[in-house]
Amino acid sequence: MARVFCIANQKGGVGKTTTTVNLAAGLARVGQRVLVVDLDPQGNATMGSGIDKRALELSVYDVLLESATIAEARQRNDKVGYDVVGANRELAGAEVELVDLERRDRRLKGAIATANDQYDFVLIDCPPSLSMLTLNGLCSAHGVIVPMQCEYFALEGLSDLVNTIKQVHANLNPDLKIIGLLRVMFDPRITLQQQVSEQLKTHFGNKVFDTVIPRNVRLAEAPSYGLPGVIFDPSSKGAQAFVAFAQEMVGRIDLM
Numbered sequence: 001m002a003r004v005f006c007i008a009n010q011k012g013g014v015g016k017t018t019t020t021v022n023l024a025a026g027l028a029r030v031g032q033r034v035l036v037v038d039l040d041p042q043g044n045a046t047m048g049s050g051i052d053k054r055a056l057e058l059s060v061y062d063v064l065l066e067s068a069t070i071a072e073a074r075q076r077n078d079k080v081g082y083d084v085v086g087a088n089r090e091l092a093g094a095e096v097e098l099v100d101l102e103r104r105d106r107r108l109k110g111a112i113a114t115a116n117d118q119y120d121f122v123l124i125d126c127p128p129s130l131s132m133l134t135l136n137g138l139c140s141a142h143g144v145i146v147p148m149q150c151e152y153f154a155l156e157g158l159s160d161l162v163n164t165i166k167q168v169h170a171n172l173n174p175d176l177k178i179i180g181l182l183r184v185m186f187d188p189r190i191t192l193q194q195q196v197s198e199q200l201k202t203h204f205g206n207k208v209f210d211t212v213i214p215r216n217v218r219l220a221e222a223p224s225y226g227l228p229g230v231i232f233d234p235s236s237k238g239a240q241a242f243v244a245f246a247q248e249m250v251g252r253i254d255l256m
């Protein structure tokens with residue numbers, strides 16, 4: 001049975017998509033079967049996995065509206081080594097269309113259940129909001145991976161997400177928990193980042209992943225080639241950190 005994880009943080013530009021595609025590529029590299037579900041209408045995880053969001057015949061939108069299954073909607077770019085259910089702007093409309101539908105927050109969960117035995121990991125790239133789309137992600141998942149930059153307001157933003165996760169845990173999905181906080185775009189030369197990193201460890205203890213993802217330009221360049229950094233430049237510091245993170249995830253899986 002697949003372990004299902006949301007990559008979530010209601011802030012934009014914090015590294016959710018970079019984490020999703022590089023963790024997926026890292027897990028594939030260590031032999032895991034991986035599905036990425038792009039839940040962001042921006043479609044960055046789709047494009048960053050080498051799939052053209054403008055050319056999708058079926059997307060996660062169709063999956064949410066139950067007019068397609070995961071098996072029908074998924075695509076694979078052999079270069080990246082994992083499957084993708086893509087997203088594009090059409091998904092923004094799902095937010096409104098779902099409102100009147102039954103089980104509107106459980107649509108994705110039902111869809112993933114039908115493909116569960118075909119994967120070891122399902123990674124859901126969430127949009128930068130606590131919306132109906134994110135709620136579908138949180139209702140589907142065993143846990144949440146929270147990428148964050150070690151900046152001054154990081155902890156403040158975190159409390160909203162932690163409260164949402166608590167509410168979903170209490171009312172909708174008793175399986176849900178925070179798997180861990182991933183420090184990303186880390187620059188050890190910046191004293192403030194070191195301080196915030198220490199604060200995180202004090203507040204969240206072993207919920208902070210051991211692996212730290214450094215700021216690395218190769219990770220930022222990779223999407224324009226339609227590849228995760230792990231594939232684009234495997235020898236880069238950023239790629240190596242994500243492979244280490246994939247190994248950390250596999251090592252922790254029995255504890256989750």
Ligand code: ADP
Pocket residue numbers: 011012013014015016017018019044128184185186213214215216217219220221223238
């Ligand atoms: P989100 O999905 O949370 O909006 P992204 O993953 O798209 O965030 O990252 C925001 C920007 O930061 C992108 O341009 C991305 O390429 C860049 N970026 C993300 N992680 C790193 C990193 N570790 N080093 C350098 N640039 C990064």
Ligand code: MG
Pocket residue numbers: 016017018040044045
């Ligand atoms: Mg994103």
